[in-house]
Amino acid sequence: MTNFLAVAEARSGEIRKVSHEAVTAAKLLASATGGEVHALLVGAPGIAAKAAALGECGATKVFVIEHEAFALHNPEATSAAIAERVKAGGYRGVVLPASAHGKDLAPRVAARLGVGMAADVTTLAMEGAAIVATHPVNTGKVLAKISLTGNPAVVSVRPGAFTPVSAAATAAVETVAPAGDPAASRVKTTGVTTGNTAKLDLGEAPIIVTGGRGLKAAENFKLVEDLAEAFGNAAVGATRAVTDDGWRPHSDQIGQTGRLVSPDLYVAVGVSGAIQHLAGMRTSKTIVAINKDKEAPIFKVADYGIVGDAFEVVPKLTEAVRAARANR
Amino acid sequence: MKIAVCIKRVPDMDVKFKIAAGGSAVDETGLKYDMSDFDGYAAEAALQVNEKGGGGEVTAICLGPDSVGETLRKALSMGIDKAVHLKADAVPFDGYAIAQALAAELKGGNYDLILFGRMSIDSSNQSVGPMVAELLGLPCVTAASRLDVSAKTTGTAQRELEGASETVSFPLPAVVTIDEGVARPRYPSLKGIMAAKKKPLEVKPAQLGAVTVTVTTMELPPERNAGRIIGEGADAVPELVRLLQTEAKVL
Numbered sequence A: 001m002t003n004f005l006a007v008a009e010a011r012s013g014e015i016r017k018v019s020h021e022a023v024t025a026a027k028l029l030a031s032a033t034g035g036e037v038h039a040l041l042v043g044a045p046g047i048a049a050k051a052a053a054l055g056e057c058g059a060t061k062v063f064v065i066e067h068e069a070f071a072l073h074n075p076e077a078t079s080a081a082i083a084e085r086v087k088a089g090g091y092r093g094v095v096l097p098a099s100a101h102g103k104d105l106a107p108r109v110a111a112r113l114g115v116g117m118a119a120d121v122t123t124l125a126m127e128g129a130a131i132v133a134t135h136p137v138n139t140g141k142v143l144a145k146i147s148l149t150g151n152p153a154v155v156s157v158r159p160g161a162f163t164p165v166s167a168a169a170t171a172a173v174e175t176v177a178p179a180g181d182p183a184a185s186r187v188k189t190t191g192v193t194t195g196n197t198a199k200l201d202l203g204e205a206p207i208i209v210t211g212g213r214g215l216k217a218a219e220n221f222k223l224v225e226d227l228a229e230a231f232g233n234a235a236v237g238a239t240r241a242v243t244d245d246g247w248r249p250h251s252d253q254i255g256q257t258g259r260l261v262s263p264d265l266y267v268a269v270g271v272s273g274a275i276q277h278l279a280g281m282r283t284s285k286t287i288v289a290i291n292k293d294k295e296a297p298i299f300k301v302a303d304y305g306i307v308g309d310a311f312e313v314v315p316k317l318t319e320a321v322r323a324a325r326a327n328r
Numbered sequence B: 001m002k003i004a005v006c007i008k009r010v011p012d013m014d015v016k017f018k019i020a021a022g023g024s025a026v027d028e029t030g031l032k033y034d035m036s037d038f039d040g041y042a043a044e045a046a047l048q049v050n051e052k053g054g055g056g057e058v059t060a061i062c063l064g065p066d067s068v069g070e071t072l073r074k075a076l077s078m079g080i081d082k083a084v085h086l087k088a089d090a091v092p093f094d095g096y097a098i099a100q101a102l103a104a105e106l107k108g109g110n111y112d113l114i115l116f117g118r119m120s121i122d123s124s125n126q127s128v129g130p131m132v133a134e135l136l137g138l139p140c141v142t143a144a145s146r147l148d149v150s151a152k153t154t155g156t157a158q159r160e161l162e163g164a165s166e167t168v169s170f171p172l173p174a175v176v177t178i179d180e181g182v183a184r185p186r187y188p189s190l191k192g193i194m195a196a197k198k199k200p201l202e203v204k205p206a207q208l209g210a211v212t213v214t215v216t217t218m219e220l221p222p223e224r225n226a227g228r229i230i231g232e233g234a235d236a237v238p239e240l241v242r243l244l245q246t247e248a249k250v251l
């Protein structure tokens, strides 16, 4: 039987959505081989209680490793645990989320297994004996079709690229002991600073409203925050000009050196549309741009552009969105 | 400190790429090349560590065909002391094959710190650095947006997560991959460019590992519909809302 392993990710005691996406992607491969998907969940004591839900998108079994030393990201012990599980289970491949933590783990796992890997893939399939995947290269301007002939195969999947399908199913949960001492890792995460935890994450929000330098000052981000709130399901992003000036934290930055996002709707306010910014958002389904310069490059990718002053247009848009949602 | 920094030569991204005949690579005609962005940050970080920490030696390593000599000279003109060119006819896409060649060169080099870019801007695998660390058995921190190794035997770093950041501590020697935020690369000075001509640039064959990951085809992503300006000023808002409801169906 040709089974696949998906790696789940927990933060602050909760399973992150990217875990379901990894299981969904592994399930695509397992369906082609007639095998099963198992998941591996590593976390602080108590995380096992959340594991069965990974069955909803197709995992039949979840292996859980609990340890205090997994409360914060522990790359050495976690990648060792993943590689051990892959070997013990004889999996044909392992799928990780291409999240901040997943991108840190996947290459370590691949090297431990002595194989190459495909990172941040947006499609995944079996083609004969090989696993094939799509991987955006050259800042998303070119799509490379990748063939992996190594066994096991290691892949990380781009957040948002694999929509979890859910069915009412639960996975069998098996708690296993860590192989070595997870507290003995040389690299130690000493703390996590979280911004606003209630905030929708940029990778998960169906709508993103991004403010650029055109907003002129940190306090004017109230404008885009109000618009995001009017949509109800929106997160606020920023350009590098803005994070460089400290108006918003670096973790809000969208682009080549920030987050890669692909929401249903992307609203760019006072954003010029530099290629490094476009690299992070050009795959959004619908793009709206509000900019006072009609020559701004952002209008080249905008499905709907409004040439105008953000300070005049955005409050009106916020009002209209609120009204539209109230009338639904 | 004795520091190594691995740099890759990549095309300038500010162009519209074409796919080469054969369909599995980008057409290189007319492309300009330079050090990959994050590798520039890594090179700058290496220089600053030694400038602030009382000296040392920085070696830049680049794997690729003869043309990478130019990129290594640029690193030398920034102030890097030595360069090593690991010669290969072409750079494979498989990060593990590259990692094995870099690890073979780095092993036994007695480096206190080995720096990489967070990712190469062309293949974007984000994998070579941590793979080298595993091959050498060294501790590794990826995507550091802050780095402090002033304590010499230990270091601390910050990493950006989705909506959060984390701080890490690690012992040296170590491998660190550099995100932006650590340091903006300096421009080579005229003096630097002159000095670079006399600095050592050693050329050796690359001991690439076996390739198990290949690019079979490359294609351009579907073009977005050409941009459309629907109106000017606040007067355009009702039309925008209508389109978001009826056409984009997001409201």
Ligand SMILES: Cc1cc2nc3c(=O)[nH]c(=O)nc-3n(C[C@H](O)[C@H](O)[C@H](O)COP(=O)(O)OP(=O)(O)OC[C@H]3O[C@@H](n4cnc5c(N)ncnc54)[C@H](O)[C@@H]3O)c2cc1C
Pocket: A211, A212, A213, A214, A215, A238, A239, A240, A241, A242, A253, A254, A255, A256, A257, A258, A259, A269, A270, A271, A272, A273, A274, A275, A276, A277, A280, A290, A291, A292, A293, A296, A308, A309, A310, A311, B037
């Ligand atoms: C290696 C590298 C990596 C980079 N990575 C990133 C990245 O990840 N993300 C990123 O965003 N950038 C990145 N950049 C920076 C990028 O090149 C641009 O400098 C940046 O995106 C510009 O941000 P901006 O659009 O907010 O500012 P600007 O380019 O200054 O644009 C401001 C816009 O606001 C408009 N405007 C002004 N006033 C108003 C008003 N009242 N109403 C409406 N519109 C108004 C202006 O017409 C202008 O178009 C990177 C650069 C480099 C070199």
Ligand SMILES: Nc1ncnc2c1ncn2[C@@H]1O[C@H](COP(=O)(O)O)[C@@H](O)[C@H]1O
Pocket: B006, B007, B008, B009, B036, B038, B039, B061, B062, B063, B064, B091, B095, B098, B115, B116, B117, B118, B119, B120, B121, B123, B124, B125, B126, B127, B128, B129
């Ligand atoms: N051909 C190469 N020569 C030297 N360093 C490289 C090469 N390819 C990748 N690297 C290093 O590995 C990092 C990550 O590359 P990648 O895994 O391709 O995203 C780069 O930022 C470089 O520091």
